[in-house]
Amino acid sequence: MDKEHGPYSKDINETSKNEQMNYFRMDNNGKTLTTNQALPLSNTDDSLKAGSRGPTLLEDFHFREKITHFDHERIPERVVHARGFGVHGYFQVYEPMTEFTKAKFLQDPAKKTPVFVRFSTVVGSRGSADTVRDVRGFATKFYTEDGNYDLVANNMPVFFIQDAIKFPDVVHAIKPEPHNEIPQATAAHDTFWDFVVNTPETAHMIMWLLSDRAIPRSYRMMEGFGVNTFRFVNAQGKARFVKFHWKPLLGVHSLVWDEAQKLSGKDPDYHRRDIWDAINMGEFPEYELGVQMMDEADEFKFDFDILDPTKIWPEELIPVKKIGKMTLSRNTDNFFAETEQVAFHPGHIVPGIDFSNDPLLQGRLFSYLDTQLIRLGGPNFHEIPVNRPVAPVHNNQRDGYHRMTIDRGRVSYYPNSLQANTPAPDPKNGYVHYHEKVEGQKIRERSESFRDHFRQATLFWNSMSPPEKQHIIDAFHFEVGSVKDKQIKQRVVDMFNNVDGQLAAQIAVGIGANPPAKPGGTGVTATSPAVSQANTIKSARTRKVAILAENGFNFPEITQVTKALTGAGVQYEIISKNLGMITGVDGKQLEVNKNFVTSGSIMYDAVYVTGGRQSVDSLLKQGDALHFINEAFKHAKAIGATNEGVDLLSASQIQGVPTAGADTSAQLVNEMGVVTIKNAADMGHFSQKFIEAISQHRHWIRQSQKGFVPA
Structure with a gap:
């Protein structure tokens, strides 16, 4: 590709995104200093003054431009997932997935689809540490021939809440308390646990949050989960429910809590440094993409609601089919231009992938777009190089902040006759929403099938190895032990007595609360070995x-x-x-x-x-x-x-x-x-x-x- 032909590539392959980015890259090495308007400068160390000790003059355009640019260099940090780290790579499917989806990037094993991945912590600010106890984001942007597809995932397969309308509440509760902005990047405080004991649907996610999954050894050694339920749709219009998984080829491994705390002080950039160094040394992180698929006829086959984001689909019941591999092979050239400005949105999909009625997903489809509009200054964030699709964009959107494209012609509407009705929809190849029959009365209530909050939390507890169980107990002692309100502490014990009586009794011992008067539990005895890190891949490579x-x-x-x-x-x-x-x-x-x-x-x-x-x-x-x-x-x-x-x-x-x-x-x-x-x-x-x-x-x-x- 050359600059004469612009930033789009006709051939979507592993290098196409990198070639497109070349159009925007600048190398200042050996160059003459200029203003933003390309005026060569002779001095950038001294402002223009009235005499060597006099006042700075208003006419010093270089001083004003330099300081003004500096004053405006920060964009609003993300409300959640503020601290992140981005990496480039590519994805290859193992075999054509034609039977299940018409998504083009999942058809040709010889094709390498460029990707950009941003790993992140959820709660802390941009300046917090990498190794805090927290959920980790695992967002992947696929630059496909049908446009960008964003798989927005976490390193835990469930979430705190069932309906997106509760998202502001859980985030407000876990963020630093508003009266003193303390504590940073942790759930170990009163307002969060007050929310937990008043919101029993959080029980399953709390078990994951207090497990070793919340302190991963490395971004290279953690799983990713799409969390929400999506659909695959094939060319014949047949749909299947699907959940997405990223499986690291190095296995799933974690730090220990004492180690994680010390690393926060000794090397707060531990995770980002780890993956940066690995890629620079040619030890490219690899993850297999897996999918759990379910026929629509089986939607009500299980003892949990498949649309409930606080539930897993146990892999022993619904196996994960590994369909491809992602390789992360290149670090960013500029952290701000790429990692900070990348914009993910679960609504960025391609033909062959569609949504379900998962109530958390439905809310995310609004929230992500709304966030990018305010954070990146307007509706044209898709034109920022890291967000720009490799496939060409043709529509009648013209104006707005930071417009990069220079659109030619008189027409910016449809239908039209002055431009032969173009750009025009393509009924054959364009995106068509899955034809799902939906009936019901408008109502604000939760489905009765979402009412079971503890059985899968028990399943998770049953599935842990003895060391993992002890780590969860220790985490309860630290997190809830940091809570000042004694009533909240006691309610935590009582709430998790619903999960397992022995667990609740051991929590009580460490936090100064009373053990349950009557041991509780759900009666679930089943296990899911797939959720225990004791059963993961073990390798010395890259250690x-x-x-x-x-x-x-x-x-x-x-x-x-x-x-x-x-x-x-x-x-x-x-x-x-x-x-x-x-x-x-x-x-x-x-x-x-x-x-x-x-x-x-x-x-x-x-x-x-x-x-x-x-x-x-x-x-x-x-x-x-x-x-x-x-x-x-x-x-x-x-x-x-x-x-x-x-x-x-x-x-x-x-x-x-x-x-x-x-x-x-x-x-x-x-x-x-x-x-x-x-x-x-x-x-x-x-x-x-x-x-x-x-x-x-x-x-x-x-x-x-x-x-x-x-x-």
């Missing part, structure tokens, strides 16, 4: 290891281990007391990537202590090194040590280190994710077991050992 070393390390030993890590797709960084170079026993050097001041075990998936007497003796004198080990153990991460490095683990307060009476004939010891070897020159066996330990993500058996971090 990050901290290697503790000082001068006097064993170079051949560390080289064997790092070679094995690299071969398994594991990244590593050398951590030492000081930055610079460290020298091994044999005089060979390695560069230190981080020191203890600029890092922490919370930034890594595992820790390895290499051998070398001088190196280990130096580490033994450093409290930071011992803290590094203890903290990693507390957070259930893989820990490895070789030869003299084992002595550092022995000096720490962790378990799993071989004792004097241990059988050393096998040399290698692997206990609770702590892998050690002594008196060995060949690191092959150790490296294999250490990588296996890393791939497990966490070693929850340590929870019963009560590992801790010294004060």
